[in-house]
Amino acid sequence: MAYLLIVEDDADFASAVGTILEKQGHAISFETDCGKTIDRIHERRPDLVILDVMFPENDKAGFQAARSIRRTFGELPVILLTAVNQSFPLGFSSKDLDPTWLPAVDFVEKPVDFALLSRKVSDILAHEKGTAGSLS
């Protein structure tokens, strides 16, 4: 079982995602304020952060949070769960495809395909576990 942090301003959507991932056996925590992401991670470090991009205060708050996570917590994996991507680049630039500029391990597009999201979460957690195992 892993601990996942979902940072999403739409509580209804976050709750639906959380329900699915809980059924997968994970512990879930929610945060609706993107600005509090770093504090929440400090409180309890998750195995994976699922992060929205557009927040009411800033269209690119999720991008900024992903960069802050990389700076503060190194390789902590982040999935961007968003309607913003290269096809719909509201505030998205081609630079955002560069992993050193936007440190997200994956994008999952809204409306979300839960089967796809569940598979990606499992793959990333398995990869993280494998990497941690090889290091120890």
Next chain:
Amino acid sequence: MREPPDAVSADSALLPPESDESILRRHEKWFCSMRWLAIAALAALGVIGLTAKALVAPLGFHLEPGWPFLVAGVLLVLNAAYLLMARRAERSTRHAMHDRRGLWVQIILDLAAVTVVVHYVGSVATFAPFIYLFHIVMACIFLPYAQSLVVTLAAMGMYLTSLLLEGTGVIAPGSVLDRNAIPQPVQAWHAGAVMFVSGTVWYLASRLANALRQRDKRLSAINRRLVAATEERAGHMLSTTHQLKAPFAAIHANTQLLLGGHCGPLSIEAVAVVEKIAVRCEMLSRGIKAMLQLANLRSAAQDTPSPVPLDVSAVIRACLAGLQPQAAKRGIVFEEELSPAAVKAVQDHAAMIIENVLSNAINYSRDGQRVSVSSRAKPAGGAVVVVRDSGIGIRPEILPRIFDDYFRTTEAAAHNHASTGLGLAIVRQSALAGRIGVRVESAPSLGTVVTLDFPSSPG
């Protein structure tokens, strides 16, 4: 299926107005083309003087080959130099300055060449001085009022100077006409007539050109406002539509929860209701996606992704895989004839074009029909993709409107209720961005053929 007779291309769009600099550069190249014709005419005159002097002599012509070859040679060197400078200027950042200076150098040297030609053809014995009128009229068309007057005065100044030099005996008067057969006209009268006609032509042509220029400027200003308004509308549409996407994402997510049994068992009636909600939500999400794609393509503020090397056949295969469930539901079978074809294009744009064209072919086919798709590389680079269906087709009078936003024919709306009417607008916008040719041929009840012409690179 026989070849559908009616066709339309996706090349009409609201384009930004052409800049003065680009208009000037385009005209500069045209001037060079016209000058090649003048050089050819002078060379031909030289050849006649060289080889057929005796033949034209009985007609009263006295043609020396030296001066036509000399003027043609000088113009040839100058024209080559102008073209070289124009090409270099295109690559530099100082276009406008070069174009202005280069244009005036060309005008002055052209007028000097015309003066030499007029002198040798006959500045008082022939109608040669009226050659100046070509330059005066062109100056009126392409240059502002005051500058066209400067060109006219320069032309008349050079002509009067040559007359003065001839009159004072500094240079001997020349003429292609046999001076024994033609009586000497009065120099002052002839010069006056040339000046009067040139002045009148300048006045009329410059007034007319000025009126046209003013109207062109007004139209350009209106067009600029229209382009700005379109961009603003696209920006608003992008933002508003994006905000719409979030609630639908939440509805969609919750219907998935219910249908997946994550919130406990549902009655059969409840499943049927939630399925209806899910279907309508999916339709609306598809519409929102199309609106976002279109708004994004039209928004100048957005960062355009870079073109990357692509195999068009691989893009088609990916689109076919995505559309397979949609086709299978209606028993529609794909016939593929895909050859690898390398192009450079924006991945998303290429995929959006092909996906929309294939999706239309499925949507407007009848159940159980076949949709064929082929790709091939062009010998000179680029690729051609042809998507052919045998569906309901499009009436010829409707064909020119199919790329309009939200346009759906009555037949199309009746055949496919879920259509957004934005598919071909997205195709047009993506195709314009990538310089991809789109040709649609169609005939009612026979079907539609869409041909996509990918350049090797969008340039």
